[in-house]
Amino acid sequence: MTVNSTCFNERLAALKSPEFLTALTQIKRGVEREALRIKPNGALSQEPHPKALGSALTHDTITTDFSESLLEFITPPESSAAKTITQLQDVHKYTIDNIGDEQIWPLSMPCFIEDEAHIPIAYFGESNIGKMKRVYRIGLKNRYGSMMQAIAGVHFNFSFSNDFWKLWAALNGTEHSQDQTSADYFSLIRNYRRYCWIIPYLYGASPALCGSFLKGKEHALPFEKVGKGTYYMPYATSLRMSDLGYTSAEQSSLKICYNQLDNYVRLLRGAMDTPSNRFSSFSAGEGGNYQQLSRNILQIENELYSPIRPKQPTQSMEKPTDALVKRGISYIEVRALDVNPFSPIGISQTQFDFLDVFLLTCLLKPSAELDEAQLNEAKDNMNRVVLEGRKPNLVLNHNNEETSLTAWASSLFEEFEEVAKILDLANDTTRYSDAVAAEAKKVANPALTPSGVLLDELLKHDKDNGVYGLELAARYQEQMKGFDYQQTTEAMFVDAAETSLAAQADVEAADTKDFDSFIRDYFNEPLAKKTPDINQA
16 A cells, blocks of 8 residues: 555545534535527527626626626535525526527537627626726637637536634644645645546537537647538547637646645736737737737736636635735636536536545545646646547556556546545435446446537437537426526516616726726736735634
8 A cells, every 4th residue: 555545545534533524514615607698599699698687797696708698607605515506597597587589508619600700798887897807808809719718618616614624734734724725725726637637538528519610720630520510529528628629829838836826826927917929919908999908928817727726705806816815715616517418507416426526535635746747747638538538448647657547537436435435424415425436437438428428419310519409408498497496586586686787887886097097007906915814723
């Protein structure tokens, strides 16, 4: 038995204490689900964000992402995954009841978009912060193209409680503090980067895309064709996570550090302060012409494309890096999930439960610092899996040694099974072991993966991706209309919409600066310094 496995087993055994078991019931999760509004024929909606859904600027639950047509549903952090599921069902029901004959596109990859000019950029009103959000998106359009920005995903937010971190510090012989909690979250993040290839394998659902998505894109991928105009790769899992999808070649030179919070922030700030040769041709406010917020590699922190982010809720006008510096990491945001096309709400209870197991395992396993070569190895493994994850005998690199995906996954699942037992014990359930058993079947049989199931449907019937998406959209429209409100009422949604519209009007009325001054002051704000630790034990 290796030192690493001994450490894992000792930590696992410690979690059986009554105190740790209680703390494990305090894990909190939230979801951000993105989805395009479409017409019944599949065309992207050209209608403004519906007034019944409130203000995209100030609504807590319903907003927009890049496009005016790209909805984003946000749930608050909850300790009950079942509650989050019903919150998502409620917001889907209210939305589908208030967008006329429009439907919600059930796939990650957009379709039926012949011209990027037909992707309307989100509008957040006439306040300075609203204009800033829009200019940022105009910058994304100019930098990467609108089609890439119309891709939808699901973000899974996850946090341990302060009680858990106190126990964890005592177990590991460290002093409980916000700095230590941040360091421990980074340990989890490093292992996530090592093993996150398993997420697109298990949950990738974009092995195919509409031909319109490829228009004007240079690539050397060996696509095959099905239906009238759908392109696929036989063993792909998540083209959304490939270089064709939501990634940035410009950022490939960034060496973002996941070893310490200070270095992570320093490098991220550096990217926002480093001029980009590629983006220098776009104006950044000269003569009042805004084609982007800045000419630097990143306009703002959120432009960094990463399969995971350390997060701290921001206060009004606070930069994300400043929030991290002042208050440390509060939660992590998993960003590698495709929309689940086999769930009307884009994610399933089984996914919640498995992700709990996976992320707790990432914390329990020893996590040495990642050097550049190891991070590149992790990126290469991810790329192999998103392009050919279901390929028989696919080989990945593990600590600079070749190993089959199946063998590595099987080894990880042995650990997942043990971690699931702990979470089952803590929550008096078998859900976690059931979830791990369900996902293990996909390792044994790749045809059971979402990408395998979806591609089989297309090939079996010579069906286009877009046709299948429309079939699912119509089916889910009826299912959503049939949902009963469980956590919220229609009246509460109406009130939230009206309140958000009033809040947007207040924000607009409160502006005292012209937009040029507002942007200049935002970027000239002194960088935040660390505040005294309020969680010191």
